[in-house]
Amino acid sequence: MLSGIGPQDQLDQHGIALRQHLAGVEKNLQDHYEVPVVASTKGAFGYYGQDRGWSMFKVGLQYMLFKSGPVTTTGVETCAFVDPLDFSATPIIQMFCVPTVYLDRDVMGADPGHGVTVNSLLLRPKATGEVTLRDAKASTPPVIDAQILGHPDDLARTLAGFRFARQVIATTPIGTMVRQEIFPGADFTSEEAINEHCKRMVKTGYHPVGTCRMGHDDDPLAVLTDDLRVRGVQRLRVVDASMRPNIISGNTNAIVMAVAHRAAELLLKRNT
Numbered sequence: 001m002l003s004g005i006g007p008q009d010q011l012d013q014h015g016i017a018l019r020q021h022l023a024g025v026e027k028n029l030q031d032h033y034e035v036p037v038v039a040s041t042k043g044a045f046g047y048y049g050q051d052r053g054w055s056m057f058k059v060g061l062q063y064m065l066f067k068s069g070p071v072t073t074t075g076v077e078t079c080a081f082v083d084p085l086d087f088s089a090t091p092i093i094q095m096f097c098v099p100t101v102y103l104d105r106d107v108m109g110a111d112p113g114h115g116v117t118v119n120s121l122l123l124r125p126k127a128t129g130e131v132t133l134r135d136a137k138a139s140t141p142p143v144i145d146a147q148i149l150g151h152p153d154d155l156a157r158t159l160a161g162f163r164f165a166r167q168v169i170a171t172t173p174i175g176t177m178v179r180q181e182i183f184p185g186a187d188f189t190s191e192e193a194i195n196e197h198c199k200r201m202v203k204t205g206y207h208p209v210g211t212c213r214m215g216h217d218d219d220p221l222a223v224l225t226d227d228l229r230v231r232g233v234q235r236l237r238v239v240d241a242s243m244r245p246n247i248i249s250g251n252t253n254a255i256v257m258a259v260a261h262r263a264a265e266l267l268l269k270r271n272t
Helices: 008-013 053-066 152-170 191-201 253-270
Strands: 033-041 078-082 093-098 115-122 130-132 143-145 178-183
Touching (some): 033 191, 115 152, 152 178
Antiparallel strands (some): 033 178, 078 093, 130 143
């Protein structure tokens, strides 16, 4: 938009000369959102404290000598795709387990220690957001309206995922290792309390897509053609997650790599 490509009314508002009117630029923002449940454990089952002091040197040496141990981990080794409202249906939640306390002390109000964090990530939110300009300066951050939980179904599914995460932590064998839920805490049981917790603690899964969506010629919000070209602009393509018309039910990095590979093929083939 700062280059003059986007919705004309947005550009006019900030005195930016129009190069190409494309109503869909920075619309259709989609992301994955998650709410955590955190519990302390009765022993050192995860990675707490292994990134400092003697433990850090020990695990570093283990990796250097044997290519094994905590250094080899992604940090999230256990994941499930479920619909907690109907386990026979298409998954709506990506639930992943981090074998440590994964939130700041200031957020939880509890001391750090050995524990487990289970996040319920909403895979296909129905609400879409947008990015708009604050002014015409490139150094000024834009206005990002993600519309998190902006649709009633998004909140309902997030609540269902939160309850299921609690159920997972309480179920054997994890339940035998858990000392107590420390965030939000076992006293958060009422519908109102859980609702407010999910609204307050929901956060991004860092998977934003959709703001330069690819689409057919009859799609008024399509920014890109099927070969990743920006409509109406010569020698300009977009090759990142923003080209997705819809968010996928999973991590987005593989899609970006696939799109980049395809873009490289197109550029080498057509030399444009």
